[in-house]
Amino acid sequence: MDRLVVVLFCGLLAGTRAHAELKQARIAPVPDYTVNFAANGIPDQQMMLSALQISYKDAYEELNGGPPINASSMLPAFSKPNEESMKTSLTGLRNSFALETTRNWLANGNTLTTDEKGHCIPLAGFCKPSKVCPAIEAHPNAKCSKTKAFRNEDGSCNDLGVPNLGMAGTTQQRLVANRYADGCDLARRYSLRETSKCSPLPSARAVSSTLSQSVRTADKTISLLLTTFGQFLDHDLTLTPMFMRKNYGKPALPLCCPFHTSRECLAIAVSDYDPFYSDYGVTCLNFARSVGTTTDPACGLGVRLQINQNSHWLDGSNIYGSGGKESTMLRKFDSGEMLISYPYDASRKRRSLKDTPDTFLPMQDDDACQENPHTTNAPCEDGQCCVMAGDPRAGEQPALSAMHTLWIRHHNRIADLISEQYADFDDEKVFQAARRIVTAQYQHIVFNEFLPLILGKRRMALYELSVLNGTHYLPAKQYHPGFGKVILEYSTAAGRFGHSLLHDNIYKQSSSGDVSSDPLSDNLNNIGLAISDSDDVGALLKGHCTHAALKMDQQITGEVQNKLFKKPSAPYGGDLFATNIQRGRDHGIGTYYDLRSYCLGDISVDPSWDSPVWDGVFNGDSLKTIKSLYISPMDVDLFAGGISEKPDPEYGGLLGPTFSCIIAKQFQHTKFGDRFWYEFENTVNGKSQFTGAQLAQIRKTSLARLMCDLTAVDTIQREVLKLSKESVECDDPDFMKETDVNYALLIKNLTEE
Structure with a gap:
């Protein structure tokens, strides 16, 4: 009888969850969670103003001076904030100092510790609801031309009604209300359960080392290239810069371990009994908070927000940059081409890409590399130390650099074809026309090859993410102005699912x-x-x-769990899993409980571990492990819960329902909020970007064909993101018929624009 009750309960639960996700799958605006409202009314305005006055000097000194800089190679150079982000960090610092001053005044001399003040004295009432700080959102240069046929590199003017929506340097949005300790700014550190609010959360490293034992199980369906392409894609949508001080005028991370030298430090504690680090005497891992800004129109007291240094659109910013110097320095300014380099013979003249398969991303020498915040430090041959790309993380690992190079070669191939066909076109016209074609093909690969493997075809259809066929358009009425910003729960947690798939080796x-x-x-x-x-x-x-990726679960290879960005001679480095947990707490994102409830409804969660609602939710013995780490289900970090969820067999795909929902929601906004989306009809100056016949050619695009055309690869899997023992010759007639794009047709009629 008891078993029958459980079966009936589980059946009811599954049906209710499906109904809840159906509701979330609708294309609708995300609620404004820039602020939590105070339960006790309006705060003391004079106290706020006084706190702000005091904070100016402190914030300036924090950014421009202070204790020693951490030069450890464990700290990634790609996290450098650019010049605009450095300016933004001053606003966030001023907000943090003012909130701390207010918190101390409200404590009124009691004996609470700093952490307890943040937890016991909520300041949500001081974070008044308002527009985002003008220093971030109200860029005066975002003046839009309604007749412009091409995207702006910085993402501005995509939405003509809100010109700065999705612009590089603007804030990310939340799906659920923030979980800051004080409702405004302080990282989450304590349990959310009412009866356990003095209980600290487990260290991010403890979560990592307990949940993941670096077990290596290969996936049977997906290739390791899926992780590389996923990383490439993620670096297009989002870059959340870390706080850095100015050290001799250049950004540098503060020293946060073994002791804090900045209020933006949030070092990760390591136990004396850690299964790995204890062998090396490591007691903490360096961690600095992300650059923050506020929600107050006067840049005063407000909820801490995170910015996106890249444009928010799926626009190939990882290839072309996100505007300004970053985009300019990548261009050749001749025939619409991008800069490239020749690692073996830098003096030779450029030939066609088919004849020079060794062309690579442009490089800079050591001095230029150190001066340029848009490059990635990377040891290279011949004294060259860094590569340049649209995203500064292009040199993070060799396969990612290869993926970047593939797309640069592709752009130059298209630019060559356009230059030959339209001799009267200047460099700018050729560049923009090639960029539009490349971006459309890139968008198609993301939605046709990548997302279906992650989400499953059924969930793709549920969120209206499936690509169209043949010559069909997406009607203009389905364009949704006001959508498109990167979702913080995606960039901080769900979008990092690929870390579980990483292999021990590069092949x-x-x-x-x-x-x-x-x-x-x-x-x-x-x-x-x-x-x-x-x-x-x-x-x-x-x-x-x-080669196979590792299985999607809570296990992460020790190569990044214990040795992330290690020095060449060092036996240890950082912990990527722990970093993801700590970043979620830094950003104050909702917990796994919050997001599962958002996606699947309140019936899918329960504040007690004893509830049967948690049975069968997580992989293997993960539930037992998670219960040993967290006092309450309400406390589970989003990344830890999300990667531990069982995949949903009803929908297919790699991920469990919570991460799938967040990712689907992100790409739903990315697609339907983009006026320049390749499939839309008549949304750019009342015209379509491509004819129906051209769309049919774009829909033949495949990542396998690009690899065949632009590298020395001569045999290939038909679908390179899937694992398969079967391959075809690149010039196989049937494969050519399926994938060989008619570029002569694709560049036809450009003179009509």
């Missing part, structure tokens, strides 16, 4: 079939493997599409 497979492997941790921020032979780009991409 290369030559055209002769020889396979080599190198440890991942030895090649982070090192592009040597991408330029050591004539077509390392093709060999890296081929090696990753013929």
